[in-house]
Amino acid sequence: MESMNPESNQEPPSLPKSLHTALNDLHRRPYPHVPNPPSCKKRASVALVLRVRPAYDHWPDSPSLPAEQDQAVSTEHRLETFFSQSWVQHGSPEVLFIKRASRVGDRWTGHVAFPGGKRDPEDTDDRAVAIRETSEEVGLDLTTNDYIYIGNLPERVVTTSWGSVPLMVLCPFVFLSTRSDSPTLKMQPTEVASSHWVPLESLLSPSARTVEYVDMSQRFANRGGLIARLLCRSLMGWMEFAAIQLQPSESLNCNTTPNPDTITNQSSPSIFQRWKTCCSTAASVDSTRPLHLWGLSLGILADFLDMLPPHTAVRLWKYPTFTSPDLRFIISILTYRLRKRNILHVRSGARAVISNTAVDSQTVALPVLQEPNTQHDHNDVGIGGLGVGRYYGASDKASDGSTYAVGIMLRGYYEKLRVAIYVFLAWRIALGSVAAVYAWKFLRDRRIRR
Secondary structure (H helix, E strand, C coil): CCCCCHHHHCCCCCHHHHHHHHHHHHHHCCCCCCCCCCCCCCEEEEEEEEEEECCHHHCCCCCCCCCCCCCCCCHHHHHHHHHCCHHHHCCEEEEEEEEECCCCCCCCCCCEECCEEECCCCCCCHHHHHHHHHHHHHCCCCCCCCEEEEEECCCEEEEECCCCCEEEEEEEEEEEECCCCCCCCCCCCCCEEEEEEEEHHHHHCHHHEEEEEECHHHHHCCCCHHHHHHHHHHHHCCEEEEEEECCCCEEEECCCCCCHHHHHCCCCCCHHHHHHHHCCCCCCCCCCCCCEECHHHHHHHHHHHCCCCCCCHHHHCCCCEECCHHHHHHHHHHCHHHHHHHHHHHHHCCCCCCHHHCECCCEEEECCCCCCCCCCCCCCCCCCCCCCCCCCCCCCECCCCCECCCCHHHCCHHHHHHHHHHHHHHHHHHHHHHHHHHHHHHHHHHHHHC
């Protein structure tokens, strides 16, 4: 029997139409500027570049807009003209990602990310940094009429994973390509290993959600040395972070090859060298591994995906945890009530974004939140890289009262996680002590029997 409700017969809006609405909203309501925290001068910017890939049955006659668009024309009008085209309405929106080149000493070596980099003294503003870095890294000129500047996503403070030292303010900017053909990318070999266009539809799909395993013992590299690292790895195992497995529609590898002389002159590594490499703090980058988006870049993407239906970024996200079974169990018990409470807050909220998914093995991205009348240190971010502490910048509420960049799901979670680790260490020490006592008694009894 057919439903009599006329709304049930209405088809959901297409992804291009939803994207049009989201981009208009982002342009009309830009996020506030975040000033640098004390003792931190560095800023960095990234570019989230969008395009629409035409379908075979709706191929456009021309790769560019029907008429040349003047930059003086309003952004709303340019967006309306672009999305009114038939090939756009039936096309597939996509996002550009890069896989960073493997470099020693780079804390983001081999990560999947957006084009971008640090601000130089000659850059006029944060947006100019994103434009310059995109041109240098992948060869796209975002200042031409083929691109529409939309606006900025929430800016965040990036700190070191150990404690509260701010590294930089990270500023994401959104650009839309108005051409139907695939732009030619000129990738910088020292910065970019490959580029990938990924459909928005796959990024929104629950099937693309996965986890990234991170060796947390790297945190002990400069503090407790190799012994502390091996002990940490054996006790806590690996840490699991939320991630998205990318399914690109188009990929391009950087056309560089190793120097043949360096290959022939290399001798086979010794057993000691292999063991040293295994214990090295530098993460090995395997080109055959799946493309996982996580950490800082996932936080930026989560801000953007939350603007698009079905608005399930919160429900699809998973809490960070560890692979060690007993530690995992302790965390689940101690955070059970907190997770239920935060989920209720999310469901009652208007516009919440999980910016705190931007946490990786060496950094944490802090959302923009101002807490007036507090006695807490504004640099306090809990245990290294796992805390969310106090934030810099403007209020967490926009002019219309909607909230953003608060990380509702993670409120209080890392404080509980720190307690869980202490409980876990006490449990392991007690367990080890009991095992040692029983082993000592067993050996003593055997000696007496002899």
